[in-house]
Amino acid sequence: MTVSVRAYSTSGVTHTSLTFVRYSVPHEGHAYYNDDTILLDRQRGLAAVFDGVGSGPGQVASRLAARVIRRAWKELHAESRIIPFSTLSNPEGLLLDMFESAHQQIILEGERRARSLQEYARYPATTAALAFFSYDEESHTYHMFYAHVGDSRIYLWRPEQDLKRLTNDDGYLALKILDGSITPEDALRIDQASCISELSRLEKSYFDNRNGITQALGHEKSVEVHTGHIDIQPGDRVLLCSDGVHDNLTDQTLALLLEKEKPTTVARKIVQRAIVSSHQNVAENMRAKSDDMSAVVITCATIS
Structure with a gap:
């Protein structure tokens, strides 16, 4: 399902809209479960991709992280709308708190699983890439705040500019x-x-x-969360994806897909192209790798 969220300017001259689309497929070797988890709260402007580390425990971690952050986000923002920028305080602290809550809950779940199994167990862990949007009614623009741990990535595509990777892999x-x-x-x-x-x-x-990767939520007792923010302009597209996507596709290919594909189908097209790449002969394309693949794309449009 595709949902567009509109933020109306007080001047009544222009409206801006965010369109959120998602697509995810599991590794062909375990089609019955997916270690990736996508979190979307379109009405409140939140999107995240989690990539569980290791089959089985990874799914536990990615789903738990999504559940903890979804609950915390809804408790903080009871109204089903994009957060007005004028009411937003300490967005970096908000991101850090949500990630820390997920991190601690995954650690506790790992300890619980180890006790119940009474033997060596692989502790659950997950990468995370998250972004939320706030609307500035004075400038009629969106601000995007983001955080990540691990190697799930966030990209910004802007018309007439090179694709910009907003995150650096751990x-x-x-x-x-x-x-x-x-x-x-x-x-x-x-x-x-x-x-x-x-x-x-x-x-x-x-x-x-x-x-x-050098760190993930649940992986160690402490984790360094990377945060940032950027203004979003009409025409911009934001991509959040797991490494199954960016391992198979170069930035050049991602940029072309973000430029050419429709807002309602772009996430699916990106994952489908990654699947095609994963099936190529490694001698011809050394990027080819089977994996869980997930993408979220947010498109910012101007409406007359």
């Missing part, structure tokens, strides 16, 4: 940047490679390990 390539092995420019080039001829042997080893 992953192996980030570690190689920190230890001086590669530069941020090298990391981006390695991450975006599609053919083995584009990389040296050492860089290929970095590429093969790029899925290793």
Whole structure:
């Protein structure tokens, strides 16, 4: 289902609308369950993608994170509407509190599962990428506040501009940047490679390990949540996706899909293209990887 949420300007001259669409498919190897979980509260302007770490416990973590954050969000904002910017205080603190609540509940669930099984159990954990929107009635614009942990990503596509990745993965390539092995420019080039001829042997080893994440909700006793904010303009599109999508598709392909596809079908088209990529011969496309795949796209439009 597609829902458009409108925020009307006090001047009565223009209206802006956010259209939320989602699409998710499980790994073809376990079609009966999906370790990804999508959270949408369209009326209140919230969207999130969670990617559970490891089959089984991962699904527990991603669903629990979505449930905890959905409940906290609704308790904080009882009215079914986008939050007016004039009433919003400490949005970063709000994001941190929601993520911390989910993190602690996943840890408790892991401890409970370990006690009940009375044997070694894989503790549940999940990545998270979340965004919420607030409407500024004075400037007639949206503000987007976002947070993430792990390697689920948030992108901004704006007409006539390059695709902008708003999040940096908590992953192996980030570690190689920190230890001086590669530069941020090298990391981006390695991450975006599609053919083995584009990389040296050492860089290929970095590429093969790029899925290793350094933190996730529920993974350790403490977690560093990354936050940010950006103004949203008419014509903008925001993509939240799990690594099953961005591992299979380059930023260039994502940008083309965000530019060309309809607001009501763009999330489905992105996931379907990722599925096609995952079935390609690895010798021809080294990005090909079967995985759970999830995408949420929010389109901001101007209505006369």
